[in-house]
Amino acid sequence: MSDSRDAAVAAEPDGSEGDGTRPSGADRNDATGSDAEDGNATGAAGDGERNRNATDPAATRSAEPSTEGNHRREVATDRWLGIAGAALALVGLGVLVRQPSLVLAGAVGVGYAVYARTGEAPTPTLAVTRSVSDEAPAPGDEVRVTVRAENAGETALPDLRLVDGVPPGLAVVDGPARVATALRPGAAVTFEYTVRAARGDHEWEPLTAITRDVAGARERTTTLDAPTAIACTPELAAGGDLPLRGLTTVHHGRVPTDVGGAGVEFHATREYRRGDPLKRIDWNRRARTGELSTVELREERAATVVLLVDARESAYVAADPDAETAVEASVAAAGQAFSALLDGGDRVGIAALSPLDCWLPPGSGTVHAARGRETLATDPALAPTPSGERFYRSLWLRRFRRRLPGDAQVLFFTPLVDDTAATLARRIDAHGHLVTVLSPDPTTTETAGRRLTAFERRQRLRTLRSAGIRALEWGDDSFPVAVAAATRRWSR
Amino acid sequence: MVAVAVGLLAALDRGIAAAVSPTSAVVTLLGVLGVVQGVRYANARRDRRRLLTEPGEPERRAPAAVPGSALDERIARAADPAPGGYRDRRDLRDRAREIAVDAVARDRNCSREAAATAVGDGTWTDDPAAAAFFGRRAEYPLRVRLSAGIRGRSNYWYGLRAAIDEIERIEEGEP
Known part of the structure; x- marks a missing residue:
């Protein structure tokens, strides 16, 4: 907890304003005494905190400003439903059989029915703070989260349940992210839990507070916002040497081309031209035939590569509901490819096949490397959970093509679980950008439907390969291992 | 009153x-x-469920979808022995047929048309249930119909299972 920092607490804006705008109401309540004030507070509860604070005396006991609550719903829990009926039936039975004891027992039931009808679920006026032990953890680190809620209101909360809004991309590894307690005015409750950090920008959702009256007959749900976020940016490790295809730029690099020039690998011989360097003259041929000729070597150039990560909702799949999704696997692999290609002198860009826009133009250098790492880690389009927005394929393709440099090739990371990904790969390829499909395998073979899906995916891979698109899949083995195996298979 | x-x-x-x-x-x-x-009043409780706010499980990570689980649900609907669901059944059969035709075409190194004919007349497999699943005329064998009757499942379900097993056998027979 060394780096502990309090999350920003939304200050209650209505307190002073309420006092200013409704002085007469406050005066009237003060004049009529505390009973009337209580009644007014309960009556105004449905309108949320604004009115409650307006009727509060100006001097608040708590120094901490209360967190603004967002009233969600108030319901009758039906906990005591039917108790009046049971009491009536008991009384009726007592009358029928002329047994006073039964009538008396029924009267007890009436008491419960009255008890259930008294009271109102209080509106919680809580000051909530949330702090995390580390705001920028590494993936896999455990982050301790401490939530403190203080009853900053005037009324006691006889039954309060707080459920924290843990980000959907994070799993709690220790302790429940909730607490149930009763809080008198001024009292506070603190609970702690631990989450395991995973790649991405994780923002906490509002804390949910559920309050009930003493009998538990009415229940009120309120959400309290205490913004907290952690950003988890994995280090990029170069993973193997990625074999690129022959489409390159004019810059020197490491991708062998079919262009003769300076390099290391033999390409062709041609007639000697004045000015050719002496060491490139084919002296053997000169000795044999007396002609001067020059050896051309395969020129190695740099490529422009765009890493395209499939992050549509359909790509958030995994072999097991609790396992890492295919998007995670794709992003991790894209990170390895990114640093490997940058190290090789290629210009690398990043794009996401996602309803949200994500585009890092191809570039090189250390600043670009940092930007790429940031994009892969925290771009909303590559978030650990789907955004839920609609994806328009043709719109996306039009925009992508407009941005894609003419000499760029595409490394397309997709689980290939639907036809759209395969179609897009072929369309991009047809537009003259060489495409390599790199596919994490999320399929399993447990049930009939899963097996059918696995067959279909395998068929898609075959169709892509027969269309001249390089495709590589990796499942349990790591991405670099799969790349190494595929490199042996592919001839350049 | x-x-x-x-x-x-x-x-x-x-x-x-x-x-x-x-x-x-x-x-x-x-x-x-x-x-x-x-x-009468007390009875109102019987068919009412208590209205409690369900906070859910924020501690768990949002579960990932498993590829094919939606298809499993469709299969369960289609394979229900109750009448209806004809369209589901036809769609699923067409989907499985595509895969079977591709697998047979690759296995026998023949055209897709020839493979489609083989799948259609049931000569693509030795399994009578798988043959009957895609077949136009073939009947499910008595063994399948008996066990379907006893276990309360449909012939369709057995046929689909047999067809998938057969496709897998062909796929894995590949070098």
Whole structure:
């Protein structure tokens, strides 16, 4: 907890304003005494905190400003439903059989029915703070989260349940992210839990507070916002040497081309031209035939590569509901490819096949490397959970093509679980950008439907390969291992 | 309501109170009324579920979808022995047929048309249930129909399972 920092607490804006705008109401309540004030507070509860604070005396006991609550719903829990009926039936039975004891027992039931009808679920006026032990953890680190809620209101909360809004991309590894307690005015409750950090920008959702009256007959749900976020940016490790295809730029690099020039690998011989360097003259041929000729070597150039990560909702799949999704696997692999290609002198860009826009133009250098790492880690389009927005394929393709440099090739990371990904790969390829499909395998073979899906995916891979698109899949083995195996298979 | 009105009137006017004298018949009637109404009110609880806010499980990470689980649900619907779901059944069969045709075409190194013919007339497999699943004329073997009848499943379900097993066998037979 060394780096502990309090999350920003939304200050209650209505307190002073309420006092200013409704002085007469406050005066009237003060004049009529505390009973009337209580009644007014309960009556105004449905309108949320604004009115409650307006009727509060100006001097608040708590120094901490209360967190603004967002009233969600108030319901009758039906906990005591039917108790009046049971009491009536008991009384009726007592009358029928002329047994006073039964009538008396029924009267007890009436008491419960009255008890259930008294009271109102209080509106919680809580000051909530949330702090995390580390705001920028590494993936896999455990982050301790401490939530403190203080009853900053005037009324006691006889039954309060707080459920924290843990980000959907994070799993709690220790302790429940909730607490149930009763809080008198001024009292506070603190609970702690631990989450395991995973790649991405994780923002906490509002804390949910559920309050009930003493009998538990009415229940009120309120959400309290205490913004907290952690950003988890994995280090990029170069993973193997990625074999690129022959489409390159004019810059020197490491991708062998079919262009003769300076390099290391033999390409062709041609007639000697004045000015050719002496060491490139084919002296053997000169000795044999007396002609001067020059050896051309395969020129190695740099490529422009765009890493395209499939992050549509359909790509958030995994072999097991609790396992890492295919998007995670794709992003991790894209990170390895990114640093490997940058190290090789290629210009690398990043794009996401996602309803949200994500585009890092191809570039090189250390600043670009940092930007790429940031994009892969925290771009909303590559978030650990789907955004839920609609994806328009043709719109996306039009925009992508407009941005894609003419000499760029595409490394397309997709689980290939639907036809759209395969179609897009072929369309991009047809537009003259060489495409390599790199596919994490999320399929399993447990049930009939899963097996059918696995067959279909395998068929898609075959169709892509027969269309001249390089495709590589990796499942349990790591991405670099799969790349190494595929490199042996592919001839350049 | 009537009882309340009568009660009020009785309280106001002694004459009415005298008319409704607490004879044993009236008391019995009131008792029966109380029991019946009470049981009626209490019964309201029976088919009502308690309305509690479900906070869910924020501690768990948002579960990932498993590829094919949606298809599994469709299969369950289609394979329900109850009548209906014809379209689901046809769609699924077409989907499986595509995969089977591709697998056979690759396995026998023949055209897709030839493979489609083989799948259609059932000569693509030795398994009679798988053959009957895609076949136009073939019948499910008696063994399948018997076990489907006993276990309360449809022939379709057995056919689909057999077809998928057969496709897998062909796929894995590949070098």
